[in-house]
Amino acid sequence: MKALILIYLKDLIRNKYTTLMIILVPVILYPTLYWGITQFLMVKSGLTDNQEINLSLDIRSEQFLSVKDSIATIKNFIISETSDEDFNKNSMYLLVNQVDSLPFYTLHLDSTNAIQKEFSEKLKVILSDYYDLQLGQRIDLSPYDKDYFNTFWVIKHNIDGEYENMTRILSMIIPLMSIITIIAGLGTGAVELTAGHTEDKTTETTLTTSLSRFKIIMAKLFATNIYGLIGGILNFSFLTFVIIQIINTLMMQFAGKSLEFDWSLIFNFRTISITFLSLTLMSHIMSLIFVAAAGFAKTRKEGNILITPFFMAFMMMSYVVIIPGIEPGFIFSVIPVLNIAMMIKLLLVNDFQILFFAQTVSFSLIWMLMLYKYLLPFMLEEEIILGISNTSLLKQIKGRFARWKKK
Amino acid sequence: MEEKIIIKNLKKEFYDEQRGTVLAVNDLSFTAYSGEIFGLLGPNGAGKTTTLRMMATLMKPHSGNISINGFDTIKDPQNVRKSMGFLSATTALYPRLSPREIITYFANLNGYPEDKTEERVEHLIEYFNITKYADTLSEKLSTGMKQITSIARTIVHDPPVLILDEPSSGLDVIVAQKIHEHILDLRDHGKTVIFSSHNMGEVEKVCDRIGVINNGKLLTTGTLNELREITGKYYMEEIFIYLVQEYETVKQKETGNVND
Numbered sequence: 081m082k083a084l085i086l087i088y089l090k091d092l093i094r095n096k097y098t099t100l101m102i103i104l105v106p107v108i109l110y111p112t113l114y115w116g117i118t119q120f121l122m123v124k125s126g127l128t129d130n131q132e133i134n135l136s137l138d139i140r141s142e143q144f145l146s147v148k149d150s151i152a153t154i155k156n157f158i159i160s161e162t163s164d165e166d167f168n169k170n171s172m173y174l175l176v177n178q179v180d181s182l183p184f185y186t187l188h189l190d191s192t193n194a195i196q197k198e199f200s201e202k203l204k205v206i207l208s209d210y211y212d213l214q215l216g217q218r219i220d221l222s223p224y225d226k227d228y229f230n231t232f233w234v235i236k237h238n239i240d241g242e243y244e245n246m247t248r249i250l251s252m253i254i255p256l257m258s259i260i261t262i263i264a265g266l267g268t269g270a271v272e273l274t275a276g277h278t279e280d281k282t283t284e285t286t287l288t289t290s291l292s293r294f295k296i297i298m299a300k301l302f303a304t305n306i307y308g309l310i311g312g313i314l315n316f317s318f319l320t321f322v323i324i325q326i327i328n329t330l331m332m333q334f335a336g337k338s339l340e341f342d343w344s345l346i347f348n349f350r351t352i353s354i355t356f357l358s359l360t361l362m363s364h365i366m367s368l369i370f371v372a373a374a375g376f377a378k379t380r381k382e383g384n385i386l387i388t389p390f391f392m393a394f395m396m397m398s399y400v401v402i403i404p405g406i407e408p409g410f411i412f413s414v415i416p417v418l419n420i421a422m423m424i425k426l427l428l429v430n431d432f433q434i435l436f437f438a439q440t441v442s443f444s445l446i447w448m449l450m451l452y453k454y455l456l457p458f459m460l461e462e463e464i465i466l467g468i469s470n471t472s473l474l475k476q477i478k479g480r481f482a483r484w485k486k487k
Numbered sequence: 488m489e490e491k492i493i494i495k496n497l498k499k500e501f502y503d504e505q506r507g508t509v510l511a512v513n514d515l516s517f518t519a520y521s522g523e524i525f526g527l528l529g530p531n532g533a534g535k536t537t538t539l540r541m542m543a544t545l546m547k548p549h550s551g552n553i554s555i556n557g558f559d560t561i562k563d564p565q566n567v568r569k570s571m572g573f574l575s576a577t578t579a580l581y582p583r584l585s586p587r588e589i590i591t592y593f594a595n596l597n598g599y600p601e602d603k604t605e606e607r608v609e610h611l612i613e614y615f616n617i618t619k620y621a622d623t624l625s626e627k628l629s630t631g632m633k634q635i636t637s638i639a640r641t642i643v644h645d646p647p648v649l650i651l652d653e654p655s656s657g658l659d660v661i662v663a664q665k666i667h668e669h670i671l672d673l674r675d676h677g678k679t680v681i682f683s684s685h686n687m688g689e690v691e692k693v694c695d696r697i698g699v700i701n702n703g704k705l706l707t708t709g710t711l712n713e714l715r716e717i718t719g720k721y722y723m724e725e726i727f728i729y730l731v732q733e734y735e736t737v738k739q740k741e742t743g744n745v746n747d
């Protein structure tokens with residue numbers, strides 16, 4: 081038995097791809113998860129002592145200019161003065177008006193942002209004190225009783241509107257699930273159409289028809305894409321439906337009311353069309369990689385092994401999108417798959433960032449063209465397209481490794 | 488008689504981890520004419536499949552050239568593919584398609600006129616007696632049914648040249664017989680048929696001319712009678728064994744004697 085275990089282990093370790101996976105997962109996935117989870121917990125548990133936060137202060141009444149000094153006593157607040165309504169995700173906005181010679185506050189904040197919420201509590205204490213101070217002075221000057229005046233007023237505005245929690249959740253689930261379901265279809269399609277056809281020997285007969293090789297490869301790519309997209313859409317619609325049903329049931333159970341959500345926020349023409357187009361672009365990039373990788377294989381099994389690393393890489397990229405606190409930037413727009421996942425997320429929270437979108441689309445197109453340029457010649461090679469190669473990439477790596485070991 | 492297949496000084500090497508460079512086809516030349524059945528014989532690993540694959544534009548030769556129906560396989564592969572039907576050694580059918588679908592599909596792929604496709608497909612289904620299983624998924628068919636379907640899909644676009652790699656291997660005598668009839672029928676319609684085989688009886692019965700190769704080299708070509716004359720043997724089996732085992736050494740001795 082011991083001997084058999086040893087043989088099995090040797091067999092596993094000698095499969096360079098599984099070994100690679102064993103290394104790849106801890107090296108990339110775990111740190112990513114760790115980072116994401118700690119970020120999340122830090123925000124949630126109020127470990128925000130060192131977090132700084134921006135506040136745009138808009139004082140419309142000369143009388144209350146001194147409120148700035150009071151606010152400035154709160155640690156880590158970065159105050160900038162502004163004179164117009166500022167709806168910004170990254171900073172809070174406080175408008176100070178005057179009603180009956182007393183301060184009237186309006187606060188815009190992102191209530192899903194735990195840091196902003198925490199600071200808003202601190203802010204409320206300061207503003208309330210300031211109000212009381214002003215009220216004291218006002219009463220001294222007037223014949224009216226204290227009860228005559230409005231008490232302290234703060235109006236909180238949610239920058240994302242009333243359904244923002246739901247939008248947030250969906251904006252994470254949708255990119256993640258759509259990518260996962262598309263990848264699954266693409267993987268199966270690519271392996272079937274390349275390695276599967278090699279295994280069934282059907283490639284050979286197709287290659288002797290009057291179609292050119294290029295067209296055959298393109299047909300495989302497109303078929304893979306369509307398969308992936310259809311599979312993705314079907315899977316995804318079903319999944320969304322199920323999730324909504326679950327939420328609904330839970331809401332009925334615990335809150336006694338059904339889910340109220342304005343679906344047009346997500347299922348509108350702009351969102352659906354841009355999402356669909358960008359997913360098409362993304363699946364094209366992924367299928368090029370899958371088809372090229374599985375093209376080296378002679379059997380379905382081998383094909384599946386060959387695409388696994390890419391499969392995992394794409395999955396991880398889609399996970400990154402759901403990490404809280406990740407904001408779009410130039411770097412993200414360069415990374416394929418990740419950039420489009422990010423773009424869909426932004427689209428769903430109605431944060432249409434034209435620069436990021438333009439960068440994402442351009443870089444995705446560049447990736448696609450580069451993959452065509454560098455992978456297509458490989459795919460068209462007779463040994464690879466026929467699946468008869470004894471000098472496939474794997475073997476070449478193996479050969480090189482053997483030669484290196486001898487030295 | 489028109490020259491339909493011209494092969495000149497064909498060479499193909501493979502690189503193999505264990506064996507190093509393998510010379511699969513070595514300086515091979517022969518010609519086949521219209522209305523002729525040419526049999527390619529040789530022991531396992533002789534280079535038959537490799538030669539046929541190069542003719543079918545699946546592989547590129549390292550040197551030499553092939554012309555099919557007047558088109559060069561390197562310079563004009565598209566037209567070569569239009570002029571021929573290729574049957575690979577394994578009955579390679581899409582497992583989840585039915586014979587009718589596969590035959591139609593290959594007519595389309597080969598650019599057969601769309602308005603005539605249905606008629607052509609029905610004709611072939613009838614001609615090859617496929618009707619009973621025409622709509623069964625091909626993964627459920629027997630080897631013989633698969634092979635018949637494969638042959639039907641090979642000739643669906645009515646090409647002048649047919650390249651068949653072991654068309655009757657693994658078939659029972661009755662199915663094999665049927666396939667021979669079809670091959671003879673194709674010849675009578677003026678097609679050029681080249682096929683490889685390990686079945687000597689089949690070769691004797693069907694082939695107009697025979698080429699025997701060993702280690703990638705053509706030992707000799709000729710009609711059955713010509714081969715009988717060269718070797719002094721009567722049955723194809725004896726001729727074949729003689730050619731593969733002794734002919735080379737006899738020839739070498741002859742040339743060696745001259746040198747002495």
Ligand SMILES: Nc1ncnc2c1ncn2[C@@H]1O[C@H](COP(=O)(O)OP(=O)(O)OP(=O)(O)O)[C@@H](O)[C@H]1O
Pocket residue numbers: 468469470501502503509510511529530531532533534535536537538
């Ligand atoms: N893809 C390949 N890689 C390496 N060697 C190959 C490859 N294909 C064929 N060969 C070698 O080329 C030689 C000729 O093979 P081929 O398949 O043409 O023989 P064959 O005459 O068809 O044999 P059989 O009667 O067994 O079908 C053999 O030595 C074979 O091992």
Ligand SMILES: [Mg+2]
Pocket residue numbers: 535536537576652
């Ligand atoms: Mg063979």
